[in-house]
Amino acid sequence: MTTTLKHTRYVIGENLITFAAFALFLALALMAILGPAIAPYSPLTTNSAIALQSPSLAHWFGTDQLGRDVLSRVMVATRLDLGIAVLAVALSFVVGSFLGTCAGYFGGWTDRIISRCIDTLMAFPLFVLAMGLVAALGNSIENIIYATAMINLPLYTRVIRSEVLVRRSAGFVEAARLTGNGDWRIMAYHLFPNVLPVMMVHVSLNMGWAILNAAGLSFIGLGVQPPTAEWGIMVAEGATYIVSGEWWLALFPGAVLMLAVFCFNLLGDGLRDLIDPRMRT
Amino acid sequence: MLSVEDLSVEFRTRAGVVKALEAVNFSVQPGETVGIVGESGSGKSVTAFTLMGVLDRAGQVTAGRALFQSNRVAVDLLKESESSLRQLRGQELSMIFQNPRTALNPIRQVGKQITDVLRCHSDLPPADLRLKALEMLASVRIPDPVKRYEAYPYELSGGLCQRIMIALALACSPELLIADEPTTGLDVTTQTTVMNLLKDLAAQRQMATVLITHDLALASEYCDRIVVMHAGHVVESAPTHSLFSQPRHPYTAKLIAATPEPHKSFAELMPIGGNLPDLKAMDLAPCRFSTRCDRFDSALCGQTPLKRAALAPDHQVACWQPL
Amino acid sequence: MAKPSTSQIVTQRILAALPSVIGVVIVTFLLTRALPGDPAAFFAGPAATAAAIEEVRRNLGLDKSLLEQFFLYVGDLFRGDLGVSLITGQTVVYDLMTRLPASLELTLAGLVLAIALAVPLGVLAATRPNSWIDHGIRLLATAGVSLPTFFTGLFLIYLLYYRLGVVPAPLGRLNILYSAPPQITGFYLVDSLLSGNLGLFGAAAAQLFLPAVTLGLFALAPLTRVTRASMLGMLSSDFIRTARASGLPPRQVLFGYAFRNALLPIVTTLGIVFSFLLGANILVEKVFAWPGIGSYAVEALVASDYAPIQGFILTMALLYVVLNLLIDLLYVVIDPRAGVES
Numbered sequence: 001m002t003t004t005l006k007h008t009r010y011v012i013g014e015n016l017i018t019f020a021a022f023a024l025f026l027a028l029a030l031m032a033i034l035g036p037a038i039a040p041y042s043p044l045t046t047n048s049a050i051a052l053q054s055p056s057l058a059h060w061f062g063t064d065q066l067g068r069d070v071l072s073r074v075m076v077a078t079r080l081d082l083g084i085a086v087l088a089v090a091l092s093f094v095v096g097s098f099l100g101t102c103a104g105y106f107g108g109w110t111d112r113i114i115s116r117c118i119d120t121l122m123a124f125p126l127f128v129l130a131m132g133l134v135a136a137l138g139n140s141i142e143n144i145i146y147a148t149a150m151i152n153l154p155l156y157t158r159v160i161r162s163e164v165l166v167r168r169s170a171g172f173v174e175a176a177r178l179t180g181n182g183d184w185r186i187m188a189y190h191l192f193p194n195v196l197p198v199m200m201v202h203v204s205l206n207m208g209w210a211i212l213n214a215a216g217l218s219f220i221g222l223g224v225q226p227p228t229a230e231w232g233i234m235v236a237e238g239a240t241y242i243v244s245g246e247w248w249l250a251l252f253p254g255a256v257l258m259l260a261v262f263c264f265n266l267l268g269d270g271l272r273d274l275i276d277p278r279m280r281t
Numbered sequence: 282m283l284s285v286e287d288l289s290v291e292f293r294t295r296a297g298v299v300k301a302l303e304a305v306n307f308s309v310q311p312g313e314t315v316g317i318v319g320e321s322g323s324g325k326s327v328t329a330f331t332l333m334g335v336l337d338r339a340g341q342v343t344a345g346r347a348l349f350q351s352n353r354v355a356v357d358l359l360k361e362s363e364s365s366l367r368q369l370r371g372q373e374l375s376m377i378f379q380n381p382r383t384a385l386n387p388i389r390q391v392g393k394q395i396t397d398v399l400r401c402h403s404d405l406p407p408a409d410l411r412l413k414a415l416e417m418l419a420s421v422r423i424p425d426p427v428k429r430y431e432a433y434p435y436e437l438s439g440g441l442c443q444r445i446m447i448a449l450a451l452a453c454s455p456e457l458l459i460a461d462e463p464t465t466g467l468d469v470t471t472q473t474t475v476m477n478l479l480k481d482l483a484a485q486r487q488m489a490t491v492l493i494t495h496d497l498a499l500a501s502e503y504c505d506r507i508v509v510m511h512a513g514h515v516v517e518s519a520p521t522h523s524l525f526s527q528p529r530h531p532y533t534a535k536l537i538a539a540t541p542e543p544h545k546s547f548a549e550l551m552p553i554g555g556n557l558p559d560l561k562a563m564d565l566a567p568c569r570f571s572t573r574c575d576r577f578d579s580a581l582c583g584q585t586p587l588k589r590a591a592l593a594p595d596h597q598v599a600c601w602q603p604l
Numbered sequence: 605m606a607k608p609s610t611s612q613i614v615t616q617r618i619l620a621a622l623p624s625v626i627g628v629v630i631v632t633f634l635l636t637r638a639l640p641g642d643p644a645a646f647f648a649g650p651a652a653t654a655a656a657i658e659e660v661r662r663n664l665g666l667d668k669s670l671l672e673q674f675f676l677y678v679g680d681l682f683r684g685d686l687g688v689s690l691i692t693g694q695t696v697v698y699d700l701m702t703r704l705p706a707s708l709e710l711t712l713a714g715l716v717l718a719i720a721l722a723v724p725l726g727v728l729a730a731t732r733p734n735s736w737i738d739h740g741i742r743l744l745a746t747a748g749v750s751l752p753t754f755f756t757g758l759f760l761i762y763l764l765y766y767r768l769g770v771v772p773a774p775l776g777r778l779n780i781l782y783s784a785p786p787q788i789t790g791f792y793l794v795d796s797l798l799s800g801n802l803g804l805f806g807a808a809a810a811q812l813f814l815p816a817v818t819l820g821l822f823a824l825a826p827l828t829r830v831t832r833a834s835m836l837g838m839l840s841s842d843f844i845r846t847a848r849a850s851g852l853p854p855r856q857v858l859f860g861y862a863f864r865n866a867l868l869p870i871v872t873t874l875g876i877v878f879s880f881l882l883g884a885n886i887l888v889e890k891v892f893a894w895p896g897i898g899s900y901a902v903e904a905l906v907a908s909d910y911a912p913i914q915g916f917i918l919t920m921a922l923l924y925v926v927l928n929l930l931i932d933l934l935y936v937v938i939d940p941r942a943g944v945e946s
Contacts, residue, residue, distance in 0.1 A: 017743075120627030123928075124921045127883025132917040135905055136635040212752055216887055219754045220902045235755055239891065242762045243774075251762075254755035262750035269746060335848045337840070338733070370851030378849075383842040386861050388868075388939055397860075398850045433940045449850060 018270025024263040031078040041069035043076040043229040052246055062248035064234075065241065066227075073229040074253050080230050081260070084141065085210040088148035089203060095149070096156025097199070101187050103157065104164030115161070118154045126151040130213060134222045144223035148213050152206055159202055163195040197275045205268035208261040215257055231257040282489050283309040283332075283374075283457055288345030288359075290324075290331055290513075297561040301327045301340065303569075304585075305515050306597075307508045309457065314483060314490040316500030316521075318536070319510035322557050325493045328510070329459045332358055333376050334366050349374065351456040372402045375450035379462035381442035385434040391445045392418070392430030395452050402453040417448040421478060440471035447479065454486060461493045476503055497540045501525060506595075509533050512557045512569035519596040529592060529603040532570050568601070576602050613936050621929045628921040633677050636914050637670060646910045649690045686918070687911030691903060696915035700897055704919070705790025706777055707889065707896030711881050713793075713812055714819030714888075718877070722824050723870070726831025727863065733836060741828060748825030753884040757818040757891035764814060771814050772807075774892045782807045815892040822884045823877050827870065834869040838862040864938070871935050878927045882920055 036043075041059075047067035055062040061070035103114040121129065133147035167173060168191075176190045215232030217223050224230040226237065231253040238250030290302040302324045309315045317325045330336045332347055347358040351373050358366065378384040386394055395414040399405060405413060411430070418426035421444040434442055443463060450458060460479060464472040480503055483490045494500050500507050501521055508518040509532065517530040528534040538551040555573035558565060567585035571577045582601045591597045637643055644661035645652070652660070661667055665676045680686070686696035729741040757774075764771045772779055777792055782804055785795035792808035838844060839862050847857045886898035893899065897916055904912035936942045 116623070116627075119624065120631060123624040123628050123925055124631070124917070125879045125882035125924050127880075127886065128917055128920045131886065131901070131905075132632070132635050132913065135910075135913050208750060212750075215752055216754065216883075219752075219887060220890055221906050232752075232754075235752070235758065239754075239758050242758050243766055245762075245766055247762050247766075250755070250758050254752060254758065257752055258750055258755060261752070262747060265746050265750050330845075333849045335845050367851045367853065370849055372851060376846075376849045378842060378846060380842060384846045386843045386847070386865070387941070388865055389861070397847075397852060397856065401852055401856070435941050446846070449846070 017266055018273070021263050021266035021270060024259070025267060028078060028082065028260055028263065031075055032082045033079070035075040035078050039069075039072035039075045041072040043068060043073040044227055052241070052249075054246075055248055061252040062246075064237065064249050070234075070248060070252050073234060074231070074256050077229040077231050077234065077253065078256075078260075080141075080224065080228070081211055081215065081232075081257070084145055084148065084214045085207055088145045088210050088214070089152065089207055091145065091149035092152035092156055092206075093199070093203060096153050097160050097192065099153075100157040100160025101164050101192060104161040105168055105183065105187055105191065107165075107168075111161070114157065118157050121150070122154045127213060127216060130217060131220070131222065134217060139222055139225075141223055144214055144217055147217070148210050151213065152210060155202060155206065156199070159199065160195055163198060164191050167191055167194055201268055201272045201275060203268075204264055204271055208264035208268070211257065211261050211264070282311045282313075282350055283491075284346075284348045285328075285332070286346045286348070288328070288331065288347060289343045290327055290336070291341055291343050292337070292339045293341065294339060294561075299560045300513060300565065301560060302331070302513045305345070305510075305513070307515055307518055309489050309491060311456070311489055312483075312487045313506065314480075314492060314504045316492045316494060316504035316507040317510060318494060318497050318500050318507055320495060320553075320557065322512075323510040324513040325495075325510055326461055327513075329376060329461050329491070329493055332459065333370060333374070334358065334363070335376075349457070368402075371398050371450070371455065372453045373455055374457040374459065375453075375455040376459040376461065377443070377446045377450045377463050379465040381446045381466070382434055382439055384446055385442060385449075387434055390431050390433060391437070391442075392432075395445075395449050398449055398452050414448075414452070417452050418445070420451075420482070421445070421448045423448070438471075439467050440475060443467060443471075443475050444478065447475075447482070451482060451486070451488075455488065457489045457491070458483065459491045459493065462495070463492075464494075464496075464499070472499075479503075497536055498542065509536065513560060514569050514599060515597075516570065516600070517596075517598045519593075519598075523593075523596055529596070529598040530570075530600050531574050531576055531604060534604055568599075578602065610936070613942070614933060617929060617932045617936065621925055621932075624925045624928075625922065628918065628925060629678065629681065630674075632914060632918045632921065633674055635917070636910070637666075637673055646908075647687070649910070650908045681918075686915035689904065689912045690909040691907050691912075696912050699900060699912065700915055700919050703895060703897045703900050706894060707885060707898055709791040709793065710812065710815055710819065710888065710894060710896060711885050713816035714881060714885075715823060715877070717816055717820035718823035718827055721820070722827035723831050725824075726828045727835050727858075729828070729832040730835030730839060731858070738832075741832065745825040745828040745832075748821055748828070751821060752887075753818055753822050754887040754891050756821055757815065757888055760814055760818060761891070772810050774814060776893050776895055777808065777811055778804075779807050779811065815888050815894055818891070819881060819884055819888050823881055826873055826877055826880070830869055830873040831866065834866040835862060838866045841865075868935065868939055871931060871938065874931050875928050878924060878931075882924060 045068065049067060050059075050063050051065055051067040053059060053063045059069050059071065061074060064070055064073070099114050099118075103111040124132075130147040130151045133150055134143050137143040137146065164187075173186060173190055176186050181190070214223070215230070215235075218230050218232035219236045221236070224233055226233060234253035235250045235257070238246070238248075238253070241247075241249050285305060285307050288302055288305040289300070292299040292301050305324070305328060307315070307317070317328065319325050327336070327340065331340070331342060336342075342359050345359065349356055349358050349369070354369065354373060356365075356369070358369075361369070385391060392411070392414050395417055396410040399410050399413055403413075415426045415430060418429060423429050423441060423444050429437070429441070434445075437445065458479075463479065464475055467475060476499070479490065482488070492500060492504055504521055506518065506520050507524050509516050509524075509530065511532050517524065517528065517533045519529075524533065525537060528537055532553075535551065535553045539553055541550060553573065558569050558572055566572065568574070568577075568582050571582055584601075592603065636646070642657070644657045644664065644666050647664060648657045648660040665673050668676070684697050686700070688694070689696050689699055692699055725741050725744075729738040732738050761774050765774060778784060785792060785799050785801060785804055785808075788795045788798050793805060793812065796802075796804040796808055844857060844862055847861045852861070885896070886902060888894065889896045889898035890902050897919060901913055901916035904910075904916070
């Protein structure tokens with residue numbers, strides 16, 4: 001018992017930043033769940049009488065050009081921003097895992113076709129591809145998710161493929177095959193669980209990136225439309241007022257966005273250190 | 282020519298302080314070949330790296346001297362400033378490493394790597410650097426030196442790479458060469474040619490050599506004297522013939538018994554029981570061999586055995602109950 | 605072992621890039637034709653009448669089979685025909701070509717800034733592992749990759765333009781008081797120097813400074829990370845120990861031996877960095893009203909003007925393929941082993 005405690009304390013001591021990031025993550029998750037319920041004002045109700053007020057006790061983050069409370073909008077937007085990222089990452093994780101496992105396990109033509117498709121995706125600057133996809137598929141939140149998932153797909157497919165490739169002929173896989181397990185069973189129960197820890201690192205690092213991408217897309221006017229509260233749009237709307245000195249409109253949503261991404265990146269770094277110290281960079 | 286006295290080295294790691302070397306003593310006479318023998322982790326390479334001043338950042342010399350004397354200089358290698366040590370390295374004392382393929386810069390022509398060393402230690406005009414390097418390549422019996430000069434390490438075999446390493450180390454005619462497992466990773470016939478080459482070159486140049494190896498048989502073949510190390514201690518040092526005919530430390534005896542020889546059957550080879558002690562341990566036994574020793578007696582072996590006097594003028598052993 | 609000649613390696617690399625080009629063309633084609641909606645309506649724009657849509661359909665050959673359409677599309681590409689922009693009324697190729705230098709100048713300036721900062725920082729961190737400098741640089745690198753470029757840009761504008769007034773207004777490539785230098789390379793910095801107009805050079809540099817810094821900050825993080833990691837790996841490698849044991853001077857060990865080798869992973873990372881940069885470029889152009897192809901695409905996006913978007917994506921993708929090819933060739937120059945194993 002005491003050794004467990006000691007060890008826990010050692011781990012926490014060695015990974016203070018990671019635990020701070022984890023706490024931040026919990027706060028963000030809580031905000032995503034409770035945001036609309038605990039926001040002090042309605043994120044959509046306009047009131048021109050109090051437009052463009054700088055931060056005060058009544059409005060901690062100030063008010064925007066339509067008199068909406070920036071703090072409330074930032075809080076409410078958490079759910080949408082994180083939601084888009086989570087769905088996009090989940091989608092690319094599932095599809096990428098499937099494609100990567102197949103490519104790595106079967107090799108041959110399956111591998112060649114899948115790898116070639118992935119290479120083609122990688123031939124585009126990823127944000128540009130996402131932009132093109134949303135423009136082509138139509139301007140909706142749903143399509144933002146698909147586009148973000150699509151540009152993350154190469155990462156997952158490649159990582160899983162190479163991880164599966166090195167394990168394909170490992171002893172435990174041979175053993176599973178000899179005891180009469182079918183290909184799909186081996187992939188699902190023997191190979192995939194083994195690559196999961198490494199994948200978690202990528203998922204965490206990727207979450208930050210997905211949030212950035214989605215916010216970037218809405219910043220240029222794709223996906224989420226006003227008056228919906230979303231960090232990227234809020235920064236875009238606040239951009240006009242920066243040059244006239246109303247800094248709070250863009251600063252707060254931008255800062256929270258940055259914090260969220262930072263949190264996932266730190267978490268990913270921490271996980272990487274825990275899972276495989278050799279990967280530390 | 283080289284006299285190492287009471288050398289202690291510690292590594293500060295996250296997991297604790299590793300006492301890698303403790304009061305290591307040995308000496309090398311001019312022109313002599315001394316073997317340092319021991320298992321992996323016994324501190325052989327750490328000793329060599331310390332002398333060369335290329336120890337990892339985490340390693341620190343906590344005590345001792347390493348007096349080096351050549352025709353030109355007489356210094357304590359552990360006290361000299363980094364810049365004056367740099368003058369000595371490659372010039373007065375050189376080192377060759379195990380894994381010659383990774384020990385050479387992978388993206389620089391091997392000939393250029395030799396001229397790099399020549400340039401920083403000699404005032405040869407640039408035009409002569411290349412000639413001198415080619416001369417070195419020829420002296421280590423590399424066929425077609427002009428062509429090999431422009432080769433990259435990946436284009437050469439392990440044996441050729443090790444010869445390049447030797448040419449590199451001997452380019453400025455050092456008086457002492459430290460060879461750290463020079464034959465590891467080479468196949469058996471190449472091992473012999475490399476060792477014979479080293480032996481011939483050492484004889485030609487009257488160069489002292491320290492041969493670091495885990496292979497007692499190899500050491501017995503090429504060395505005048507042998508220093509046996511175990512867990513960061515020097516446990517015995519003696520001329521090769523007396524060490525083999527009359528080992529005094531139980532570890533040396535076991536090491537000899539574990540060495541394959543042509544006339545021995547496999548069954549006669551005696552593995553040495555136990556493992557090296559954990560050098561991080563706070564309560565490390567004074568005699569680091571005690572946990573593996575059949576003759577261990579807590580009444581007799583209570584103190585560190587390192588200060589035991591010599592049994593003969595040239596035969597030291599660190600044991601309270603020598604054989 | 606037969607060593608392929610440099611020209612053989614170069615040819616081989618160029619051929620290896622061809623599938624990417626073909627893939628890019630197919631994907632851009634599919635993006636427009638295999639859509640859920642009516643592509644003709646997309647290209648005709650939101651304000652088009654039914655007759656106009658029909659005309660677009662015929663012009664683009666959208667009434668033919670998908671395969672036929674593809675070959676028509678490829679034929680158009682070879683003739684350099686990417687359609688006409690509804691907003692500018694010019695051909696898309698003309699628009700892109702006049703605006704491309706602005707984007708390239710910005711991207712390259714950002715990259716140069718990032719490299720100039722990232723490499724020394726990474727080397728500094730690697731030579732002092734686990735010191736506070738190292739931890740600081742690591743944290744900085746993680747923070748840098750978390751920065752939304754559009755936000756950094758706005759924040760810098762607020763601070764340096766609105767508050768301190770040390771940079772000119774974030775409105776394009778040149779202050780309106782100046783006129784553009786004669787077109788030689790299209791890069792204002794280069795052209796103004798070539799025409800010997802130092803005042804103009806200063807003005808262009810002042811305008812470029814903030815957007816380039818914004819872009820550079822974004823690329824800084826991955827470059828610093830990889831420089832640190834690969835330097836760290838090299839410094840603890842066997843051949844560095846050999847170099848030190850041979851008494852080579854520290855400068856030569858650090859730069860001539862360790863850094864030259866550490867460059868290889870850094871050059872490889874440039875590919876990903878360019879992917880980041882070209883994407884971030886769009887956002888930065890929008891923030892700074894930079895008249896490049898990114899802001900052109902954003903304007904087209906807002907107006908649902910489809911041909912420019914398609915042309916933009918194709919241009920960016922081809923640019924990226926070419927950049928990757930250049931990176932590949934750079935790698936061949938640095939690493940004698942490249943081209944042998946494949």
